[in-house]
Amino acid sequence: MPIATDNVKRSEMQFYAKLFLCLGLACCLIFFDLKKQSFSSIKQEISHFEYLVFDTLLPSKDWVEQFSSYFYSKGKLTQENKTLRQDQLLKDARLQTLASVERRIEELQELLGLYRRGAFSMHAVTVITVSDSPYDQTIKVRFEDGAPVKAGDYIIGARGLVGQALSAEGVVAAIRLISDRRASVHVQVLRTGFRGVVFGRGGHRSLELKFVPEETDIKVGDILVTSGLGGRHPYGIPVGTVVSIDGAGASSFSTILLKPLANLNANEDFLALTGALGNDLFVPDN
Amino acid sequence: MAVLLQKVSNKTIAWSIAVGLLFSAVGLTGLSRPIAPDVLALVIFYWALIGGDVRPKMSIVFLLGLIVDFAEGGAIGIHSLKYVLLLAVAVQLGNRFQMSNRLQKIAFIVMTFAALEAILGGVVLMFIKTPIDIKSVIAAAMWGLTWPIVEAVLAKNYSRIGFK
Numbered sequence: 498m499p500i501a502t503d504n505v506k507r508s509e510m511q512f513y514a515k516l517f518l519c520l521g522l523a524c525c526l527i528f529f530d531l532k533k534q535s536f537s538s539i540k541q542e543i544s545h546f547e548y549l550v551f552d553t554l555l556p557s558k559d560w561v562e563q564f565s566s567y568f569y570s571k572g573k574l575t576q577e578n579k580t581l582r583q584d585q586l587l588k589d590a591r592l593q594t595l596a597s598v599e600r601r602i603e604e605l606q607e608l609l610g611l612y613r614r615g616a617f618s619m620h621a622v623t624v625i626t627v628s629d630s631p632y633d634q635t636i637k638v639r640f641e642d643g644a645p646v647k648a649g650d651y652i653i654g655a656r657g658l659v660g661q662a663l664s665a666e667g668v669v670a671a672i673r674l675i676s677d678r679r680a681s682v683h684v685q686v687l688r689t690g691f692r693g694v695v696f697g698r699g700g701h702r703s704l705e706l707k708f709v710p711e712e713t714d715i716k717v718g719d720i721l722v723t724s725g726l727g728g729r730h731p732y733g734i735p736v737g738t739v740v741s742i743d744g745a746g747a748s749s750f751s752t753i754l755l756k757p758l759a760n761l762n763a764n765e766d767f768l769a770l771t772g773a774l775g776n777d778l779f780v781p782d783n
Numbered sequence: 784m785a786v787l788l789q790k791v792s793n794k795t796i797a798w799s800i801a802v803g804l805l806f807s808a809v810g811l812t813g814l815s816r817p818i819a820p821d822v823l824a825l826v827i828f829y830w831a832l833i834g835g836d837v838r839p840k841m842s843i844v845f846l847l848g849l850i851v852d853f854a855e856g857g858a859i860g861i862h863s864l865k866y867v868l869l870l871a872v873a874v875q876l877g878n879r880f881q882m883s884n885r886l887q888k889i890a891f892i893v894m895t896f897a898a899l900e901a902i903l904g905g906v907v908l909m910f911i912k913t914p915i916d917i918k919s920v921i922a923a924a925m926w927g928l929t930w931p932i933v934e935a936v937l938a939k940n941y942s943r944i945g946f947k
Contacts, residue, residue, distance in 0.1 A: 512841075515841040515842075516841065516867065516871050519844075519845045519863070519867040520840075520864065520867060520868075522845070522860075522863075523845070523848070523860040523863040523867060524864065524906070525860070526849075526860065526861070526863065527858055527860040527861060527864065527906060527907070527910060528910060529859075530858050530859040530860065531907065531910040531911050532910050532911075536859050539853070540853065540856055540859075543853050543854070543856070543857055547854070599924030631894075634924055644851045663893050673889035757813075783947065
């Protein structure tokens with residue numbers, strides 16, 4: 498134990514001796530530097546060397562700055578991109594709304610043109626319900642209070658015949674579309690004058706011209722209009738255009754399919770033809 | 784009663800001192816000299832307080848101080864004096880420091896750094912009539928509050944494994 502104590506004391510003495518030596522040396526250095534300016538030349542050399550070192554490292558410092566600004570700007574650009582994408586999505590949605598508004602305006606303009614040209618009495622009707630059943634191609638429309646819309650009146654769109662009113666009560670009328678299986682329209686091929694009867698095919702929104710002999714002069718693209726025969730239909734309302742002709746198979750009649758010219762899917766505005774029948778529907782533009 | 788410690792790698796000590804020297808000598812913190820932290824002082828004080836084999840030697844501490852002085856361009860010997868005094872304080876009060884709770888440790892560090900800064904200011908005042916910069920004293924004390932961070936960074940390389 499005395500040996501250990503002596504060792505500890507010796508190490509302590511050594512420590513304190515070193516401590517006072519270092520303290521003394523430090524104070525001397527401070528004195529010589531502050532009072533005597535003894536280290537000025539050395540300091541100048543070191544500062545010159547530091548300047549050289551930093552000057553050499555400066556390009557890499559620039560590189561480091563560019564590197565960090567690249568990542569900073571990348572992050573900023575990513576954020577900006579995300580914001581712009583969200584804005585774009587909103588604007589696309591608004592644009593689609595705008596497109597549908599433009600289509601509606603076009604349709605209304607066509608209806609207005611039709612209204613102005615027509616010699617027939619017409620009243621605007623607005624679709625309020627559409628039948629969901631594939632076997633029942635009917636719609637309900639609303640018209641202005643006091644308008645003389647009645648059962649039997651024909652409903653036309655900007656491009657052609659839409660259907661016929663089944664009933665009218667108050668300001669609401671039920672309309673059977675020409676594509677309904679129970680609907681039939683007496684038509685005439687505009688090009689040749691051939692007359693026939695077009696029937697609805699139900700849920701396919703298409704029409705069929707039945708009982709047409711195989712040798713009849715009719716081809717794809719021919720336009721069919723209402724014939725006006727019997728005074729039941731006004732003459733000249735476009736009904737449909739021929740899309741396919743299948744030659745007679747077992748029977749002697751061709752199967753001719755038509756596409757309605759009117760947009761039967763439109764759920765907006767049509768015109769009801771009120772007034773006396775038997776007159777031409779349209780007057781020429783001249 | 785002594786605390787047994789696992790052996791700290793000399794490489795760890797060397798690296799921590801090298802990083803501290805870089806921050807103190809080159810001034811990588813980006814702050815101006817009076818208020819920039821003396822990271823090397825914190826590192827030296829930490830290893831000195833741990834005690835035992837990891838305590839830096841007096842001569843090395845003195846030389847490190849000289850390097851910082853020449854790199855900073857300030858009064859030669861100031862940092863040597865500072866680091867040597869830190870070592871002395873750590874040797875004298877190290878055991879008591881380790882027995883204290885966290886709050887007491889932080890308070891001790893803050894007061895030690897503030898007092899040292901004031902002493903160094905007084906030493907400079909003795910030679911040249913420059914008043915003690917109160918800002919640097921306050922800044923040194925404030926940087927003492929980063930002690931938990933220094934401890935967290937450096938302490939992960941060892942752990943106390945028991946009492947003898």
